[in-house]
Amino acid sequence: MLGNFTFSIPTRVHFGDKALDSLKDELARFGETVLLTYGGGSIKKTGLYDRIVGILTDAGKEIVELPGVMPNPTADKLREGAKLAREVSADLILAVGGGSVIDYSKAVSVSAWCDEDPWDKYYLRMEDPDNKIIPVGSVLTMVGTGSEMNGGAVITNPEQKLKIGHVFGDEVFPKFSILDPVLTFTVPERQMVAGIFDMFNHITEQYFSGDDDNTSDYLAEGLMRNVIVSGRHAVKDPENYEARSNLMWDASLALNTLIALGKSTDWEVHMIGQAVGALTDATHGLTLAAVAPAYYRLIMPFGLERFKRFAEHVWDVDPAGKTDKEVAEEGIRRMEEWMQEIGVAKNLTELGVTEDMLDDIVKGTFIMEGGYHVLTKDEILDVLKASM
Numbered sequence: 001m002l003g004n005f006t007f008s009i010p011t012r013v014h015f016g017d018k019a020l021d022s023l024k025d026e027l028a029r030f031g032e033t034v035l036l037t038y039g040g041g042s043i044k045k046t047g048l049y050d051r052i053v054g055i056l057t058d059a060g061k062e063i064v065e066l067p068g069v070m071p072n073p074t075a076d077k078l079r080e081g082a083k084l085a086r087e088v089s090a091d092l093i094l095a096v097g098g099g100s101v102i103d104y105s106k107a108v109s110v111s112a113w114c115d116e117d118p119w120d121k122y123y124l125r126m127e128d129p130d131n132k133i134i135p136v137g138s139v140l141t142m143v144g145t146g147s148e149m150n151g152g153a154v155i156t157n158p159e160q161k162l163k164i165g166h167v168f169g170d171e172v173f174p175k176f177s178i179l180d181p182v183l184t185f186t187v188p189e190r191q192m193v194a195g196i197f198d199m200f201n202h203i204t205e206q207y208f209s210g211d212d213d214n215t216s217d218y219l220a221e222g223l224m225r226n227v228i229v230s231g232r233h234a235v236k237d238p239e240n241y242e243a244r245s246n247l248m249w250d251a252s253l254a255l256n257t258l259i260a261l262g263k264s265t266d267w268e269v270h271m272i273g274q275a276v277g278a279l280t281d282a283t284h285g286l287t288l289a290a291v292a293p294a295y296y297r298l299i300m301p302f303g304l305e306r307f308k309r310f311a312e313h314v315w316d317v318d319p320a321g322k323t324d325k326e327v328a329e330e331g332i333r334r335m336e337e338w339m340q341e342i343g344v345a346k347n348l349t350e351l352g353v354t355e356d357m358l359d360d361i362v363k364g365t366f367i368m369e370g371g372y373h374v375l376t377k378d379e380i381l382d383v384l385k386a387s388m
C-alpha cells in the first residue's frame with residue numbers, strides 16, 4: 001500500500017549534451033565565492049576543469065579550489081574541507097565529479113558552520129544539522145550513486161574501520177545538478193560497470209521489501225529492465241549516447257526517493273558492502289557485486305513470492321513446469337549471468353579481502369530490518385565466506 005507520503009525533490013536537473021549551458025544561470029542564484037570541489041584530476045585530463053573555470057570566471061565568481069577528493073572520502077578530508085569552506089565563507093559548493101565528490105560536498109555543506117566534530121555529530125551520533133548549510137550544486141561525471149539528486153553523503157573513517165552514510169533531508173539535496181551524458185564517456189570501464197551495478201542494486205534494495213503491489217514496484221521493474229539493456233550496450237560501445245543517457249537518468253531515478261514510496265526498503269547489501277569498503281577502500285559498486293548474489297540466495301526463501309516476480313518481470317523467466325523456488329533461483333542466476341557479461345562479477349578476494357578481515361567486516365556491518373530477513377552476525381559471516 002502506498003499509504004501517506006510527502007514527496008519533494010528540491011534538485012533542479014539540467015539534462016542532456018547541452019546541459020552545461022545552464023550553469024551560468026544557476027550560478028546567478030548564488031553569492032560570489034564558489035568552493036570548487038573535485039577529485040584526483042580526471043576533470044583536468046578531460047578538459048572539463050577549464051570549461052567550468054571559464055564559466056565561473058565569466059560569471060564574476062571568486063573561485064576557491066578544494067581538489068583531491070578521493071573515492072570513499074574520509075573523515076579527515078571532510079574536516080579539512082569544512083575548515084576551508086568556513087574560512088572563505090563559501091556561498092556555493094560546486095561539486096564536479098562522481099558520487100564521492102558530490103557526497104563529500106554535501107558533508108562539507110553541513111559541517112562548515114558546525115562547531116562540533118562532523119564525523120561524531122553526523123555519522124556516529126546521526127544527528128541532523130542545526131547550523132547554517134552552504135548550498136551545493138553538482139556537475140556529474142560518473143554515474144551510479146544517485147548522489148546528484150539525493151541527500152546521501154557517505155564518509156569513511158579508516159582508523160575506526162567504519163564507512164557510514166547519512167541520508168540528509170531536503171535542505172542538503174543539491175540545489176541543481178548538471179547531467180550531461182557525454183561527460184561520462186571517459187569513465188574507465190571498471191568504474192562504469194561498478195556504477196551500473198550500484199544503480200541496479202539501489203533498485204533491488206528497495207524492490208526486495210514488503211509484499212505490496214504498488215507503483216514503486218512497477219517503476220522499479222521498468223528501471224531494472226532499462227539498466228540491464230543499457231548496461232549491455234554501454235559496455236559494448238561506451239560512446240553510445242542513448243545507453244549512457246539512459247543509465248544517467250536511471251541512476252538518478254533509482255535513488256531520489258521516488259521508488260522507495262510505499263516500501264520498507266532493505267539496504268543490507270549496502271551495509272555489508274560499506275563494511276568491506278571501510279577495510280579495503282575497494283570501489284563501492286564492486287563491493288556490492290561481490291556480496292549481492294550470496295545475500296539474495298540466503299534471503300530468497302523468506303521473500304519467495306517477490307523473487308519469483310523478479311525472475312518473471314525483470315528477467316522474463318518462463319514459470320511453466322517449474323516450482324516457485326526454481327523460478328526464483330533462475331532469476332538470481334540470470335542476474336549473475338548479466339553481471340558476468342558486463343564484467344562486474346567480482347569476489348571479495350579480488351577486492352583485497354583476506355580471511356583475517358572477516359570479523360572486522362561483520363562488526364562494521366549495520367543490520368537492517370526492512371528486508372525479508374533480519375540477518376544474524378553468523379549469517380553475515382556466511383555471506384562473506386560464500387563471496388570470497
Ligand code: NZQ
Nearest residue numbers: 039040041042071072098099100141142147152186187284
Ligand atoms: O577522482 P577522479 O580523478 O575524478 O577520478 C574518478 C574516481 O577515480 C573517476 N571518474 C569520475 N568521473 C570520471 C572519472 N574518470 C574519467 N572520466 C570521468 N568522467 O572515477 C573514480 C570513481 O569516482 P567516484 O566518485 O568515487 O565514484 P562513484 O560515483 O561510484 O561514488 C562512490 C561513492 O559514493 C558513495 C559510495 O559509498 C562511495 O563513497 N555512495 C553514495 C550514495 C548516495 N549519495 O546516495 C549512495 C551509494 O550507494 C554510495 O554509497
Ligand code: ZN
Nearest residue numbers: 145198202270
Ligand atoms: Zn550504492
